[in-house]
Amino acid sequence: MRPSRAYAIALRHFYLLRGSVARFLPLFAWVAIDMVLWGFMSRYLNSVAAAPGHDFVHTLLGAVLLWDFFTRVMQGVTMVFFEDVWSRNFLNVFATPLSISEYVGGLVLSSIATSVVGLAVMLLLASTVFGLTFAAYGVMFVPFLLVLFLFGIAIGIFGCAVVLRLGPASEWFVWPIPALISPFAGVFYPLATLPAWMQAVSRLLPPSYVFEGMRTLVSGGTFSGTALLWGGGLAVVQILLASAFFSRVHRYAVRTGLIARYSAESVS
């Protein structure tokens, strides 16, 4: 694997971001709006419904921040891939010495850069305007972010594979994935709220360990690092599975000529 090739894929996205307000603004605009909306919502709930010792800023706004971070990571991966779809660039890219691992590495590299921008804006707004203090999560805040980052990468790679296999129009299957996952991940409520079959699904989702842990810490309880480790392990396995899926879809696309036809927009 040559890092310079992965860098080339990330550099391409940097050029696009630098030259387009429409691409650069969404890196932080929507998450900033989320912070403002849920920040005021948290304040309001604190004023009318908070039990003694309970702070909605840390449970609700903190949850939105973490969930938006996951979404930004996932979209950070898929957006770079979609740029190749939209500019009909597959033939140019895949007829080069670039390997699939280098290409996926480029998607991840780009996602790291773009999601850090969103995270920085969210942290700034949440802490300065709404008083979100990260001491409430303690040292676990970093592992929380790491698990969500890994899961975002896994879902991003999976989404790219789906679009490669099913064609450009299937990007509409990918955009709503975070919304589909969120009820199972228990972003805003304890997993015990869910029926048993949904809890079974939750146990396979790394974010569910993060949000359960976050709520436990905020309410003053002790949270087992083993549970989060399990979530992190799941996320790593899911990255491997998603990469294998992408690689399999790519092999199918090479065998059937799908990549060459993609450029002609003949895939439906």
Add this chain to the structure above:
Amino acid sequence: MSKVLSVSALRKSYGDTVAVDGVSFDVGHGEIVGLLGPNGAGKTTTINMLLGVLEPTSGSIRIEEVDLARQRSQALERTNFAAVYSPLPGNLTVAQNLRIFGLIYGVKSLSARISELLEQFDLVRFRDTRCGVLSSGEQTRVALAKAMLNRPHLLLLDEPTASLDPSTARDIRGRIRDFAAQGHGGVLWTSHNMYEVEEVCHRVLFLSRGKVLLEGDPRTLPREHGRASLEELFIAVAREPLALGRA
């Protein structure tokens, strides 16, 4: 002449449909070979297999003795291409596109190489222009500059002069001839313009229904088959391939 490309018994089928049927040929260093044939003859399918974006059903492709199926990256490092149906991303500037593909191909002293190609293809004034706003001729020159980035040993050109005006097309042909004349690389060229094929190619292969029907010097091949010109021979290949095959 040493071989830059060796294709042996190449076949691609989709179920019962055979797109390329046991094609074998080679391209030497400094040689320009025309891959000709009517629409659907299998030219683009062959090019796609040579580019590694389409897996052959059987057969082998060796680029300077490197097996494309086994050592894809190493084989494609020696290759590059330009095709009329695959323009570079229009939302990036000429220099940005060249930098990105230069990094992918691992080009040494990339900035200097980009400047050299911008000069060579008369693109200096378009360095910071987005490719999407360039004319067809300018976009073709950018695609060729990208195709030359890594000083390829095998250059694949799929209808590079389609949709260009005669003056620009002549200019492009001149640049390709110059590339081949240096002797470092070979060129496989597809075109429907028999005038330019006769002018540029040292040798042509006529594909019909996925098979190589005829092969030879484009300046003598028509007479050998009782036709007045290469264009007439092309039409005969398209309309009466079986008769030519028997001859």
